[in-house]
Amino acid sequence: MKTRVKICGITRKQDVVNATRAGADALGFVFYEPSPRYVAPTAAKALVRSLPPFVSATGLFVNPDAEYVREVLSQVPLDMLQFHGDESPEFCNSFGVRWIKAVRVRQSSDIENAFRNYGNASGLLVDAWDPDKYGGTGQAFNWSLIPEARPLPLILAGGLASDNVFRAVAEVRPWAVDVSGGVESSKGIKDVQKITDFINEVHRVDETD
Numbered sequence: 001m002k003t004r005v006k007i008c009g010i011t012r013k014q015d016v017v018n019a020t021r022a023g024a025d026a027l028g029f030v031f032y033e034p035s036p037r038y039v040a041p042t043a044a045k046a047l048v049r050s051l052p053p054f055v056s057a058t059g060l061f062v063n064p065d066a067e068y069v070r071e072v073l074s075q076v077p078l079d080m081l082q083f084h085g086d087e088s089p090e091f092c093n094s095f096g097v098r099w100i101k102a103v104r105v106r107q108s109s110d111i112e113n114a115f116r117n118y119g120n121a122s123g124l125l126v127d128a129w130d131p132d133k134y135g136g137t138g139q140a141f142n143w144s145l146i147p148e149a150r151p152l153p154l155i156l157a158g159g160l161a162s163d164n165v166f167r168a169v170a171e172v173r174p175w176a177v178d179v180s181g182g183v184e185s186s187k188g189i190k191d192v193q194k195i196t197d198f199i200n201e202v203h204r205v206d207e208t209d
């Protein structure tokens with residue numbers, strides 16, 4: 001099965017071009033101002049409108065006001081929302097747009113509970129737990145905590161890079177992988193070679209099937 005690849009934290013046109021040329025299936029745009037990868041809705045609008053067909057755009061939020069999400073959606077043609085905070089299932093459902101929920105993992109039950117509570121999500125993104133950050137930590141977590149039973153498509157994130165993503169995909173067999181820091185030269189600035197190496201490694205696992 002083809003493992004999808006999402007490159008998150010896009011802030012520049014050249015990173016859109018490089019990621020899509022390298023074969024990314026989806027790009028992520030961070031609408032969370034404390035993040036060094038924050039992109040303003042006006043800039044994101046231009047980036048998303050430049051995407052070629054069949055590459056999707058995800059907007060990432062952390063505990064946003066509903067009004068802010070609606071404001072972003074009115075400007076930016078997003079295909080998917082990604083919630084990284086403590087948003088309720090009802091809140092995530094309320095925008096009429098497909099969404100995924102991110103969960104920061106300390107134990108297996110974090111994932112099992114999220115599968116149970118966010119059953120209307122299009123997928124569950126599992127990421128490293130950090131006491132101070134909601135995501136984008138660059139840290140991996142113990143993949144053996146991920147259960148075999150997955151009621152929703154599972155997106156693996158957290159500390160992935162070209163030197164560990166082959167093993168990650170081979171071991172976890174996720175629906176998709178999500179990467180940010182592992183394909184950057186500095187925060188918010190993606191590196192074309194790192195993106196290419198990363199995607200090639202994912203596809204290399206797929207070819208062994």
Ligand SMILES: O=C(O)c1ccccc1NCC(=O)[C@H](O)[C@H](O)COP(=O)(O)O
Nearest residue numbers: 008035134135136138158159179180181
């Ligand atoms: O990127 C951020 O700064 C960020 C801030 C707050 C919540 C989420 C954030 N990013 C999410 C991602 O980029 C990824 O979905 C995921 O966390 C993996 O990041 P990384 O470990 O850097 O590959």
